[in-house]
Amino acid sequence: MGHSEVSDTQEGLDNNGNVVFTESLAQAFFNTAEIDEANGIDPLIRSVGSDFSQATDVYTVGALRNLRFAGLVGGDVDEMDLIAIDIQRESDVGLGSLNETRRAIGLNPYSSFAELTSDPILQKNFEAIYGNVANVDLFMGGLAEKHASGAVVGPTFQKIIANQFEALRTGDRFFWLNQNFNPQLASAISSTTLGRHHQAKHRYHRHAPAKCFLTADG
Numbered sequence: 434m435g436h437s438e439v440s441d442t443q444e445g446l447d448n449n450g451n452v453v454f455t456e457s458l459a460q461a462f463f464n465t466a467e468i469d470e471a472n473g474i475d476p477l478i479r480s481v482g483s484d485f486s487q488a489t490d491v492y493t494v495g496a497l498r499n500l501r502f503a504g505l506v507g508g509d510v511d512e513m514d515l516i517a518i519d520i521q522r523e524s525d526v527g528l529g530s531l532n533e534t535r536r537a538i539g540l541n542p543y544s545s546f547a548e549l550t551s552d553p554i555l556q557k558n559f560e561a562i563y564g565n566v567a568n569v570d571l572f573m574g575g576l577a578e579k580h581a582s583g584a585v586v587g588p589t590f591q592k593i594i595a596n597q598f599e600a601l602r603t604g605d606r607f608f609w610l611n612q613n614f615n616p617q618l619a620s621a622i623s624s625t626t627l628g629r630h631h632q633a634k635h636r637y638h639r640h641a642p643a644k645c646f647l648t649a650d651g
């Protein structure tokens with residue numbers, strides 16, 4: 434889902450919210466160290482905490498599909514389409530289809546493309562590619578789903594992500610809820626957010642949103 438949300442540009446902000454640099458993703462791929470040295474990391478952190486992401490959907494910016502390269506033996510380069518790689522990885526690790534996965538996590542399988550997405554263009558394109566909704570793979574199908582209410586992903590990804598994070602923290606003896614902290618410390622930790630941390634510490638206080646990564650109405 435992250436690959437669908439990446440923007441084609443990134444910016445840096447000063448402490449008054451002014452843009453101090455803008456660079457394309459393609460530029461960022463190739464001169465990150467230079468930019469960081471010239472501007473420091475602070476402008477970038479201010480920007481990524483308040484910038485909009487691209488929507489979570491089946492579309493991805495061009496730089497991730499056309500501008501990634503891997504060196505080949507002999508000096509040649511291989512152009513890599515990151516989304517094609519993601520789809521290939523589904524087979525590599527043996528993931529079930531969208532409907533198989535939905536059944537496995539207690540959701541009803543889709544019986545039509547219209548049930549999967551309300552976007553008529555996507556319905557048609559998916560039908561042309563997959564033929565039957567039962568053939569839709571988990572990655573593309575999960576990205577195509579209507580978003581769950583209040584969420585930036587559809588119900589399948591929502592459930593997978595929630596299950597994984599729950600298992601991760603339940604199994605982590607260092608997670609703060611598993612450490613029997615005293616009530617005062619537990620309450621201080623539970624009210625600590627990344628946005629508040631940015632506001633309270635370092636040089637991000639003026640324009641850092643209290644809820645990092647959420648927009649004012651989000």
Ligand code: HEM
Pocket residue numbers: 434435436438439458515518519522
């Ligand atoms: C400019 C932005 C990004 C670039 C260039 C990038 C690039 C890559 C590359 C090259 C891989 C390995 C592909 C492979 O050979 O299997 C990868 C995997 C992955 N990326 Fe990204 N990525 C970006 C952003 C993100 C974001 C924003 C997220 C999540 C919020 C993310 C999540 C992941 C995950 C979970 C994998 C592992 C997938 C797997 O298990 O096969 N990526 N990414």
